Amino acid sequence: MTAKKLITALSLATCLSLALAGCGDSRAGGDTAGGAAPRGGTMGADGVFRVNAxxxxxxxxxxxxxxxxxKVGVSMALSGPLAAVGAPNIDGLRAVFAAANDEGGIxxxxxxxxxxxxxxxPARATANAQAFTGxxxxxxxxxQISNASIIATRPIYEAACVPQLGTISQHKEAADPERHAWTTVTIPPAVTEAEAAAEYLAKVHPQGAVMEFRQQVTLGEDWAQVFPGAAQRRGLRLLEVQHIAPTETNLDAPAAKLTASGADAVMAEVQGPMCVSLLQSLAKAGFTGSVVLTSACNGAKQFMQxxxxxxxxxxxLFFQKDPSTPSARTDPGMRRYFDDLAKYQPKxxxxxxxxxNGYEAGNLLVHNLRAAARMEGGLTRVNLMNAAWNAQVExxxxxxxxxSMNGPKDPYIINDVTVQTYDAATGDWKPTGVVYTYRAE
Structure with a gap:
């Protein structure tokens, strides 16, 4: 069903003109308009990627x-259309940081x-970035969520040399260590999910007809660039795309069109509440073909049950385990997560x-902070960025x-996406055997 990726985006709203002199702190040092801000990095002969300081x-x-x-700054939606996303992420961060502090901190x-x-x-994210670096x-x-906000705030963090870690975007521009080495991404790019989805659909419907339901947000825009090619390379036939407005709640009309088209499957390039709305409309329309959801809708409790x-x-599509399934409670790999939440964030x-998602973003940061503290020069922001770009973690x-990550050779911490199907009888997911691994070009 869906992995855990939440990315999306408003329309690429106006990015404020970022005069770093207005950031209000000596950290801004240098004129970004003149190109003085450090941005990229280089791979050393030793195989270590280092940021340009x-x-x-x-x-x-x-x-x-x-x-x-x-101090770790988090600018996230605690109000507005994604408020339901922000609070749980913060809960996860508070739990993992409290656990680390109980162990003596870093x-x-x-x-x-x-x-x-x-x-x-993006405008409020920009103001927050100025406060964080000021x-x-x-x-x-x-x-930081959404490509629009990442692009808007990135020059501020680059000029101040403040790591912008674990951003949430599937856009190909988000992970670019050779030009923007002070920003990392915490999820795989859209192409990884699209290739996995196409592989699965070609497996269950060889030469089949597929209709895309594309929500008109950044998620849909990213998929528009990668899914058609992935599907066509595998012999799938693509029908007319159904474009869905960002806040649409009734999908009965496009669902009826899908059923009438004789399509074998639907690729649902949607997120949030629209995942449930889509499935409800498909059931009402009597669609009996295959449905594939992106990782933005992958919680069994929230979307399937x-x-x-x-x-x-x-x-x-999945890259992380679903904590809402029965099997998660007995999974040894999930035990510390549940224990830390119960102890440090019981509500x-x-x-x-x-x-x-928040817990694991914090967990990775703790790992990289500890690695930075062991480096020559100790716990510095430069060392933290170098630790992040050369991370090896389990x-x-x-x-x-x-x-792992290794600069442009391996720019994503997560490279593998798998397809699973929901079993309503058990309330759990079943593997399909389809896995796609991203390889840097």
Missing amino acids: DGCPPDASEPLPDGAPI DGHPIELVVKDDAYD QDKVFATLL PLGKAADGVAA ADPTVTMTL RTTFLQPKQ
């Missing part, structure tokens, strides 16, 4: 004073979370996929737990 403010290479907190430094609401608005003096940021038998056999719902809540 030339022109960075001096404190980017200075270790934190003994005992000083590691080399004696406690982690301190600084949260700001951006309402999924008066808040954060050490790093996490989980409310539909009962109507969700049986629906396929979704949070650990079965929500976005809670796990995260057992993922379907492929062994993960």
